[in-house]
Amino acid sequence: MGLFDKLNEPVFIKEDSDAVKHLELLRELYDKAQDVAKKQIEQDIKYISYGIKGEEQIAFELKNSHMPMYVLHDLYLEFEDLSAQIDYLIITRKGVFVIECKNLFGDITVNNNGDFIRSMNIGGRLVKEGIYSPITQNKRHLELIKQMRMQEKNILQKAFFGKYFYETYHSVVVLANPKTILNIRYASKEIKEQVIRADQLNEYIRKVNANIDTEPSSDKDIKSLAEYFLSKHKPKKITYHKKYEQTIEEEPNMQITQLDDSNNVELLIKKMKDYRLKKSREDKVKPYYIFTDKQMLEIIEKKPNSIEELMSISGFGEVKCSKYGEQIIEILKL
Structure with missing residues (x-):
């Protein structure tokens, strides 16, 4: 020694x-x-x-x-x-x-x-x-x-x-x-x-x-x-998309290109992702616990104006809406 x-x-x-x-x-x-x-x-x-x-x-x-x-x-x-x-x-x-x-x-x-x-x-x-x-x-x-x-x-x-x-x-x-x-x-x-x-x-x-x-x-x-x-060390690149590419659903009205351009989609996506990352770090959880990409696009498409409307989106119950609902609604008001 x-x-x-x-x-x-x-x-x-x-x-x-x-x-x-x-x-x-x-x-x-x-x-x-x-x-x-x-x-x-x-x-x-x-x-x-x-x-x-x-x-x-x-x-x-x-x-x-x-x-x-x-x-x-x-x-x-x-x-x-x-x-x-x-x-x-x-x-x-x-x-x-x-x-x-x-x-x-x-x-x-x-x-x-x-x-x-x-x-x-x-x-x-x-x-x-x-x-x-x-x-x-x-x-x-x-x-x-x-x-x-x-x-x-x-x-x-x-x-x-x-x-x-x-x-x-x-x-x-x-x-x-x-x-x-x-x-x-x-x-x-x-x-x-x-x-x-x-x-x-x-x-x-x-x-x-x-x-x-x-x-x-x-x-x-x-x-x-x-x-x-x-x-x-070389991070091992593994993608599961190829493995399941034949079985992934094509969600109607969920593709970005299908959303109305007047809704400032790209800006909303950036704001939503920034918010998700910030909250995940504050709450010390994985970002998808806040909302998944699929849920994010559905929120942007439907643009809920109230907590009740936000709760109509799958995965948004009372607890999640009480924690994040008001802030998400404010983000949508571009």
Whole structure:
């Protein structure tokens, strides 16, 4: 530890998640979708929500670890023909931990071949199924990191880095669902050392670091490494419009081009969006909780002059109208 090292708590250098943005998009699409697509969108919303909940559990554990570390959440890396969606990258003075978060339903057994088998009780019947190994998934993440870092080193550095890479970078699969029973009795020692529960994560990091017999890196060095990985992050562009483009309703009279130009539509849209953003920040909620784009266009089209008229628009009940109704009506008075 360096003389001037002062880091004594975890620092989240990247805390946001693309999954949250995708969830917002799906909720907006749900309002526009025909019935045939709603069920599938609901499944996507449920899946993403569950994943976010699991990652929030890990964030909670890390924030209460009281360990000096830099944390990057939801990191997407690309190198040549490889790509990796890393749930958490944790950089400590002794090592780097690549975390694969799984918030799984059911109980997980890992057999002596390293196969992951999930058991669930469905309708009173025990159902078992194999799932893709998160350890294999995380190995690919480590390989990408290794290749990316090796590219930037000279011949001597490459030889040293390659030899000691797996002593510095550690793969960890974290099961975030507290109700999941983990059975790894028959798994190999290597597997057992890579699969843990969320409440074991902090102790795991401490134990691994304590067993590394090397000089700790300085705070400056680990911060520099965290910033390096942050610079390599590429937000993953996922659009659900293509997936559901055949099942999104064409709402009559809802397209901007179909609205009367004399109503100063563009100006109203800007004012409504500015208001929505302002209120969402004040109330600390997502903008679509105030109103969706679909509701906004319907408001602009109908131009309600009273709270009673505003309540005729889907999604505007007494509570929402009492909070935002008068201000929305004032905005419409251009």
